[in-house]
Amino acid sequence: MxxxxxxxxxxxxxxxxxxxxxxxxxxxxxxxxxxxxxxxxxxxxxxxxxxxxxxxxxxxxxxxxxxxxxxxxxxxxxxxxIGRSFQITNVFPNLTVLENARLAAQALGKDNFRILRRADSFAAYTRRAHEVLEITGLRDVLAVPANVLPHGGKRKLELAMILASDPELLLLDEPTAGMASEQVPELIAIIERIRAEGRKTxxxxxxxxxxxxxxxxxxxxxxxxxxxxxxxxxxxxxxxxxxxxxxxxxxxxxxxxxx
Ligand SMILES: Nc1ncnc2c1ncn2[C@@H]1O[C@H](COP(=O)(O)OP(=O)(O)OP(=O)(O)O)[C@@H](O)[C@H]1O
Ligand SMILES: [Mg+2]
Structure with a gap:
């Protein structure tokens, strides 16, 4: 088994x-x-x-x-x-998409990046932020304040933020809640890309x-x-x-x- x-x-x-x-x-x-x-x-x-x-x-x-x-x-x-999403939105509204993703990488990144110098760890968080925004299809809206994103974009950003800390287990409570049905195939593709990163349940x-x-x-x-x-x-x-x-x-x- x-x-x-x-x-x-x-x-x-x-x-x-x-x-x-x-x-x-x-x-x-x-x-x-x-x-x-x-x-x-x-x-x-x-x-x-x-x-x-x-x-x-x-x-x-x-x-x-x-x-x-x-x-x-x-x-x-x-x-x-163990990383989890919430049914409520928990992004920082006035920060950009990139800043939100970087903060999420930083929040739990201490153990992974402790050995690095300050400037190096900032670069590592930024790199991880870019990776997760690529996976979640947000690469083109990096500089957009989170509150300007449409609802579907906010949901994707939440996924990016859980992923940023590189959890082995992701708990997603209704990832399509409030999404228009035409966005659903994209969400399926995102979840498949998350799994494709490897070692993800x-x-x-x-x-x-x-x-x-x-x-x-x-x-x-x-x-x-x-x-x-x-x-x-x-x-x-x-x-x-x-x-x-x-x-x-x-x-x-x-x-x-x-x-
Ligand atoms: N904090 C709470 N205090 C009291 N009752 C609660 C609490 N949380 C959930 N319940 C009750 O427990 C039951 C299960 O609720 P739960 O939210 O787990 O269902 P669910 O399967 O997630 O439903 P949904 O599909 O609507 O999200 C419901 O009867 C709900 O009213
Ligand atoms: Mg529920």
């Missing part, structure tokens, strides 16, 4: 009486794109927050590279190589089935806090239960009986 990079073991998160994540176990293999899908309120973002350290689970464990990180805070996980929550079915190696379907199904895109697309609770509703497919 492929190397397991991250494992969730019997995770549970309750908010008062509401169990948002209920006994969820997943294994994410290195160098794969693993998508989490499911209807609104299924517990996808809550699971993400347990994986990134924003929330502590009520029960269960998160294991990264064989190490129990269940109680580590977000920044400590970031230093281990992606866990993605996404509602756009075109994106999910195109780029996922593995898909976990959540429903009411629990894992409903898991498999490769073909298995998930053909799964009758998944069709009934989720895909049927999205695609308006017949969910049983004679069509």
């Amino acid at each position: 492929a190397d397991v990079l991250l494992m969730a073991q019997n995770l549970r998160k309750a908010f008062g009486g509401l169990v948002a994540v209920d006994d969820v176990s997943i294994q994410v293999a290195s160098d794969t794109t693993h998508s989490i899908i499911g209807p609104n309120g299924a517990g996808k973002t809550t699971l993400f927050n347990l994986l990134t350290g924003r929330y502590r689970p009520t029960r269960g464990a998160v294991i990264y590279k064989g190490r129990d990180i269940t109680t580590l805070p977000v920044h400590a996980r970031a230093h281990l190589g 992606i866990i993605m929550v996404e509602h756009n089935m075109n994106v999910v079915m195109n780029i996922s190696n593995r898909i976990t379907v959540m429903h009411q806090g629990r894992v409903l199904a898991e498999g490769d895109p073909r298995q998930i697309a053909q799964d009758k239960t998944v069709q009934a609770v989720y895909l049927g509703e999205l695609y308006d497919l017949p969910t049983g009986g004679s069509a």
Whole structure:
């Protein structure tokens, strides 16, 4: 079996009486794109927050590279190589695209670049910023203030900023949220370029089935806090239960009986 990079073991998160994540176990293999899908309120973002350290689970464990990180805070996980995006926009609006990317490279770059002199490390951050802006298709808007970018451009800049610190695991919560459908193929291409950099694993929550079915190696379907199904895109697309609770509703497919 492929190397397991991250494992969730019997995770549970309750908010008062509401169990948002209920006994969820997943294994994410290195160098794969693993998508989490499911209807609104299924517990996808809550699971993400347990994986990134924003929330502590009520029960269960998160294991990264064989190490129990269940109680580590977000920044400590970031230093281990776990980068995440947010559903909210978190770029500096008045700084240029290049400056935002360089700051992101700098934020976590200390360990990688500590041995370098100040001027050299600035050059290294700038180089990394240029690399990630190339990957995310922002090369032509380097000098544009972030707040002038259209929505799709801001989403790409967020991706560039996570990538800047060179994480081994990227957690993307709805990367296409708010994007026009004609921008979706470009986003798919960007994610493929991110993977092509090598040594990159992606866990993605996404509602756009075109994106999910195109780029996922593995898909976990959540429903009411629990894992409903898991498999490769073909298995998930053909799964009758998944069709009934989720895909049927999205695609308006017949969910049983004679069509
Ligand atoms: N901080 C919180 N406090 C209380 N309840 C919460 C909190 N966060 C999430 N919930 C509840 O937990 C359940 C799961 O929410 P979650 O945001 O994880 O779903 P989701 O699958 O990400 O949905 P969506 O597709 O709409 O983003 C929902 O019923 C939600 O209202
Ligand atoms: Mg969510």
